Amino acid sequence: MTALPLPAPDGDGASVSRLPAGREAANVMLGEYLRQCREERGLKQSDIAVSIRASVSKISRLERGESPPKPRDVMDLARFMRLSSKETRHxxxxLDQTQNGAWYQQFSDVLPDYLKRLVALEDSAEVITAYENQVVPGLLQTREYARSLVLTVRRTESEIERATDLRMQRQRILRQRKPRVTALIDEGVLRRPRGGRAVMREQMEYLLKxxxxxxxxxxxxxxxxxxxxxxxxxxxxLTFAHEGxxxxxxxxxxxxxxxxxxxxxxxxxxxxxxxxxxxAASREKSRDLICEAIERYS
Structure with a gap:
């Protein structure tokens, strides 16, 4: 039976479109990790609030990423919860990410709010597994293919170029030590000529590479x-390291x-x-299918 979308559970899976304006992905990541460390130790928010002379509501806002974290408060909490040296380094x-501007902030005018957290988290992931049924996964798109998608939602030439630049910048993680990426792609994506035959041939050749x-x-x-x-x-x-x-x-x-x-x-x-x-087809059969697509677009 075809799977249907699962509802986001209250409190733990939130729709980004409902998040308060200005909520930074780095704050969310830090807050999530603080909550995880607290719960692993069987502590309540009221238990750790006393360590930084704060209210429970302040701890709640900190864990939700709704207020900028103060470095002293964060490290005091780490000491109070007796985090290991590895956990403290993480x-x-x-914390450093919340204090410093991330690379994607320069694209804030063309980066949708609901996508910010994903872009921020990709750098920290150990493994990324993506299933796409409409387009080639963003991390594997060529510039011209990406541009053809941007054209459907952006109007000015400046917006189009900047949004395309953003998509290309995301692919920097493919040149890093991690993450490992598994792309599960519906066959229909190979047969849907977005951008025209020349664009699709280039995209299929890159996918094969x-x-x-x-x-x-x-x-x-x-x-x-x-x-x-x-x-x-x-x-x-997105799968993260054990201490993440x-x-x-x-x-x-x-x-x-x-x-x-x-x-x-x-x-x-x-x-x-x-x-x-x-x-899904094996890696070898998948390459054969991509080669067939290249021939179709020749």
Whole structure:
């Protein structure tokens, strides 16, 4: 049976379109990690509030990423909860991100609010698994293919170029040590000529090239194999190091997105991704299908 979108559980999976304006992704990441560390130690918000002479409401806002964190407060909380040296270093790294401007801030005028958290988290992920049923995953797009998508939502030439630049900048993580990327792509994406035949041929050639990278696994979900397991929406899962934030699932909608961290809901989405991975063609067969697409667009 085709999977249907799962509702975001109250409190743990929030629709970004409903988040307060100005809520920074770095603050959210730090707050999530603080909450995770507190809960792992069986502590309540009231238990840790006394360590920084704060109210429970202040701790709540800090964990939700709704107020800028003060470095002294954060490190006092780390000491009070007796974080390990490894956990403390990770906490300090997240804190540094809240204090310094991130690379994507220069694109704030063309970066949708609902996408900011995903872009910020991609750098920290160990593994990214993405299923796409409409377009080539953003991390694997060529410039001209990306531009053809931007043209559908942006109007001025300046906006188009900056939004395209943003998409290209996201791909910087492919040149880093991590993350590993698995792209599960519906076969229909290969047959949908976005941008025209020349653009599609270049995109398919690039997809074939990146599929040979050690850290990139491209798998095509064929029409005849994935009909019973393909959901009608794209899913992205981010897996972090053990001392990092909890696993997160990103489900994008027309005018927003859901970020799912609730364990039960995450597990259901991971089951979807597992079924898709099982149904997908092998790496070798997937490359054959991409080669066939290249020939079609010649």
């Amino acid at each position: 906490m300090q790294g997240l 990146v599929s040979t990278m050690n850290r990139v696994n491209v798998r095509i979900v064929e029409f005849g194999e994935g009909a019973d397991v393909t959901p009608p929406y794209a899913i992205t899962q 934030p909890s696993d997160l699932v990103y489900v994008e909608h027309v005018n927003g997105a859901d970020y799912i961290t609730n364990r039960a809901a995450v597990d259901q989405y991971l089951n979807n991704l597992h079924n898709l991975h099982t149904a």
